[in-house]
Amino acid sequence: MQKQLAAEAIGTFWLVFGGCGSAVLAAGFPELGIGFVGVSLAFGLTVLTMAYAVGTISGGHFNPAVTIGLMVAGRFPSARVVPYIIAQLVGAILAALVLYSIASGKADAQLGGFASNGYGANSPGGYSMFSALLIEIVLTAFFLIVILGSTHGRAPKGFAPIAIGLALVLIHLISIPVTNTSVNPARSTSQALFAGGAAIQQLWLFWVAPIVGAVIGAVIWKAMGEKDDEVVGDLPAPQPPLTPQH
Numbered sequence: 001m002q003k004q005l006a007a008e009a010i011g012t013f014w015l016v017f018g019g020c021g022s023a024v025l026a027a028g029f030p031e032l033g034i035g036f037v038g039v040s041l042a043f044g045l046t047v048l049t050m051a052y053a054v055g056t057i058s059g060g061h062f063n064p065a066v067t068i069g070l071m072v073a074g075r076f077p078s079a080r081v082v083p084y085i086i087a088q089l090v091g092a093i094l095a096a097l098v099l100y101s102i103a104s105g106k107a108d109a110q111l112g113g114f115a116s117n118g119y120g121a122n123s124p125g126g127y128s129m130f131s132a133l134l135i136e137i138v139l140t141a142f143f144l145i146v147i148l149g150s151t152h153g154r155a156p157k158g159f160a161p162i163a164i165g166l167a168l169v170l171i172h173l174i175s176i177p178v179t180n181t182s183v184n185p186a187r188s189t190s191q192a193l194f195a196g197g198a199a200i201q202q203l204w205l206f207w208v209a210p211i212v213g214a215v216i217g218a219v220i221w222k223a224m225g226e227k228d229d230e231v232v233g234d235l236p237a238p239q240p241p242l243t244p245q246h
Contacts, residue, residue: 001080004117005087007058011050013064014112016190021103022098023115023180028107040172043181048165055161063184064207069144069214073153074220091188100194102133113117115198116191117182117206129205132179137211139171140183143219148225182206183213 022042026034035041051060059076061067064085096114103111113122119132125246143164149155150163168183175181182188188206192199 003081004058004080005098006059006142008084008087009091009094011058011060012088012186013095014050015043015046015184015226016092016095016187017099018119020115020187020191021102022057022133024099024103024111036173036176037180039176040169043165043172044165044169048161050061051161051164057228060161062088062091062186064186065140065184065210065214066070066144066147067109068211069218071140072218073144073148075148086185089189093193096190096194097135097175098230107156111195113180114195114224115180115189116195117180117188118199118202119179119205120202122198123178124180127178127184127228131225132203133209135175136182136206139150140210141217143167143171143183144214145221148218152225154226174178184212185210 002067019039019042022034023039027036027039047060048064050062054060059070061070061076061084067076067081067084067088071078071081100114103114117120119129121126123132146167147160147164150160169182174179175183185207188203192206193205
């Protein structure tokens with residue numbers, strides 16, 4: 001259990017540091033900035049790489065919404081949900097702390113929203129609370145469907161992290177203008193703690209919407225998906241690795 005929690009913390013650290021780090025440090029760099037596409041790729045690559053690196057240890061959730069969704073789908077034991085979420089939050093917050101320490105080391109540092117999520121005035125495109133709520137629910141639901149399908153016992157072995165990583169890239173390409181993309185309460189919490197202000201006030205949405213979306217995705221998959229013969233008891237088979245995000 002300790003190794004599983006450590007793997008979740010490390011994986012979530014990498015997701016936040018790589019994904020949010022690309023947004024804070026590289027996205028707006030004059031002339032050479034990576035922009036929305038680069039940030040989207042960064043988030044997807046963090047999940048893909050860590051799913052292969054530690055997915056066989058912990059299942060590679062790196063996201064409280066994913067952990068809850070997998071539990072609802074019958075692919076993860078309920079007794080481990082809270083410890084996993086705590087580990088994910090620890091990893092995310094430590095990553096944000098390291099990122100903040102690096103970013104604030106620039107002489108004229110202006111961290112702005114620090115890659116936090118938001119709606120209304122805090123939405124990159126000025127989208128409303130309803131738009132933010134809806135897109136986060138829909139995208140997290142489909143994210144869970146991709147995760148559950150690609151890690152099914154009858155799916156091609158070893159390719160799940162690729163499908164899941166690409167799904168996260170697509171999710172960010174769609175929703176960065178709306179909410180700066182969450183689909184991951186740990187990622188939202190870590191950045192909000194350092195951004196403060198409105199990011200903290202609006203954080204509730206980026207817990208509620210991803211969790212609701214994950215539950216919806218799990219229910220849809222259970223209704224239409226085939227039983228996974230490789231799931232024994234309350235734990236998934238060690239292969240292929242699970243993962244989220246964002």
